[in-house]
Amino acid sequence: MIVVTGANGQLGRLVIEELLLRTAAENIVATVRNPETAGELAALGIQLRQADYDQxxxxxxxxxxxxxxxxxxxxAVxxxxxxxxxVIHAAEEAGVQLLAYTSILHCDRSPLQLAEEHQQxxxxxNASSVATVILRNGWYTENYTMSIPVMLEMKQLFGCAAEGRFSTASRHDYAxxxxxxxTTDNQAGKVYELAGDHSFSxxxxxxxxxxxxxxxxxxxxxxxxxxxxxxxxxGLPEGFAALLANAESGAAEGWLFDDSKQLQALIGRPTTPAEDTVQAALS
Incomplete structure (x- = not known):
């Protein structure tokens, strides 16, 4: 049985959809803070369980x-x-055989402030008794396409990444x-640096x-x-705004660039071009 935490979020829902292409619904459990808000997930035939990181x-x-x-x-930064x-303690208590975690690109050496909690x-x-696999996700293309209406209204894209390059992929690629x-054997102990095939400034x-x-x-x-x-x-909270700006400054120094193409190899196809994600947002 596979349990997906935060299943009602944008990434979690896509992971569930992808799992359903690979295994039967009865093998999937989606955990959400409030099952009453997860009717769409329940309609997929999977099991819903209530779970809260703070409980x-x-x-x-x-x-x-x-x-x-x-x-x-x-x-909750x-x-x-x-x-x-x-979550790690609960997985140990339950005897979970594999715990996968969505981290950040180049986490082990990244100077980004956003990386600190992932590093911890x-x-x-690493100190737990559960076998783990780390998915170090790069930047989502949606991090920028979600702001397209504002960009079009202002006719400006503001940032502080200078000429730094972003190796983005779509949220669906990471899912x-x-x-x-x-759904693949022999994943314990692996660490994946996941990023898009192509990059942009x-x-x-x-x-x-x-x-x-x-x-x-x-x-x-x-x-x-x-x-x-x-x-x-x-309208962003000051602390979160500072983290995002720090990430862009880090991008100027190459910390959100990766050309290893590990994501392409893992999913067995090219990653989604930024052009496609932009077009979907415009549509």
């Missing part, structure tokens, strides 16, 4: 009988480590990778968006401080 007792119960668990990293520790989580995984790992992304939308969008590079301030003015 360890629910995790132990949710993992009962599980052979494999996918720990999708929490979205600043609270991830104790939440992930609770990977250390906890496919997770489902593949969960933010200036190139702006040019791509301009071509596909018919609206001229230009890239304006800011300082990390000014970009953080702009994100806060756009």
């Amino acid at each position: 360890p007792a629910t995790l132990t119960k949710a993992f009962a009988g599980a052979e494999k668990v996918l720990l999708i990293s929490s979205s 600043g609270q991830r480590v104790p939440q992930h520790q609770a 989580t990977e250390a906890l995984l 496919t990778a997770a489902a593949t790992v969960l 933010l200036a190139e992304f702006a040019a791509l968006l301009s071509r596909q939308s018919g609206t001229q969008v230009s890239f304006q590079n800011l300082s990390e401080t000014d970009f953080t301030r702009g994100l806060v003015q756009a």
Whole structure:
């Protein structure tokens, strides 16, 4: 039995869909904080179980009988480590044979502030009694396409990555990778650096968006401080805005670039071109 945590999130739902292409519905358990909001998942014929990273007792119960668990990293930046520790402990208690974790690209050596909680989580995984597989996911193309309406309105793409390159893939690509790992033997101990086949700078992304939308969008590079301030003015919490700006500054130094093509090899096909994800967003 395969358990997917955070299954009601954007990545979790896609992982479930991919798992259903590879195994029967009765082999899949989706854990969610509130099952009443997961009707679409229940309609797929899989089992729903209530689980909350902040309520360890629910995790132990949710993992009962599980052979494999996918720990999708929490979205609660600043609270991830104790939440992930609770999941790891519950997996140990349940006798889980394989625990997969969605980490960040080049986690072991990344200077990005976003990597810190992932580094701590990977250390906890390494110290646990559960066999693990680490999926170090790169940037999602959707990190930028979700802001396309604002870019088109302002005719500007603001950032602080300078000429840094982003090896992005679609959220669906990363979901496919997770489902593949969960349904393939001999994964224990493996660490995957997952990123798109191709990369772009933010200036190139702006040019791509301009071509596909018919609206001229230009890239304006800011300082990390000014970009953080702009994100806060756009409504993001100050701490999270600072993390995103720090990540872009890290991209300027190459920390969100990877050309190993491990993601392509794992999923058995080329990763989704940024052009396709942009077009889907425009549609």
